[in-house]
Amino acid sequence: MAKLVQSIKQIFSSSKASESFVKLIGSDRFKNNFYERLPGNRHYNSARRFYEPADYSNVRLSIDPAWEAWLRGTRKNPPTLDETVAHENKRQQLENKSVNMLPTSYGRDAAQGGTGSFPIRDEYEINPGTKSRQKQDPNETY
Structure with missing residues (x-):
């Protein structure tokens, strides 16, 4: 009888032990x-990382990049x-930041007086050691 009780106790303790090897690390802004899964289980010799998605219909598109790097x-x-x-x-700042390009030179060919498809910006030099381009026409915007 003692062996039967001991074997039943061992079965229940082994099932509880396998559950304790899984540890919740955290969640992201998408509620994933x-x-x-920590090492020590007889089936896993190394730590395994996985996630449970909040929305199973959109599994791949809603993971934070930092959490994905941790998973991999x-x-x-x-x-x-x-x-x-x-x-x-930082992501929101980059979305709201406007790019300051000169519309007068962007997209014009060199034959038309532009610099090709490369934009000209005030804060950068065109040639090393020279100042940026000066306005030829007072009505020109840049």
């Missing part, structure tokens, strides 16, 4: 949960909340 193993540590907020702010 990221897990790590190119990052050792998972991203922190401060880091993801900083990346999101």
Whole structure:
């Protein structure tokens, strides 16, 4: 009888132990949960990383790049909340930032007086050591 109780106890403890090898690491802004299966299980000798998507219909399109790098193993540590907020702010700034190009020279051929398809910007020199282009016409915008 003691052997029967011991074997039943061992079966239940082994099933609970396999669940304890999976650890919730965090979640991203899309509400995906990221897990790590720790080594020590008889089936896994190394740590395995995986995630559970919030929306199963759109699995691949909604993962933060920092979390994807952690999943692939190119990052050792998972991203922190401060880091993801900083990346999101930087992404929004880049979306809102306008590019200052001269519309008078952009897209014109060199024969028409432009520089080809390369834009001219005030803050950069055209030739090394020379100042940027000066306005020929006072009505010219740049």
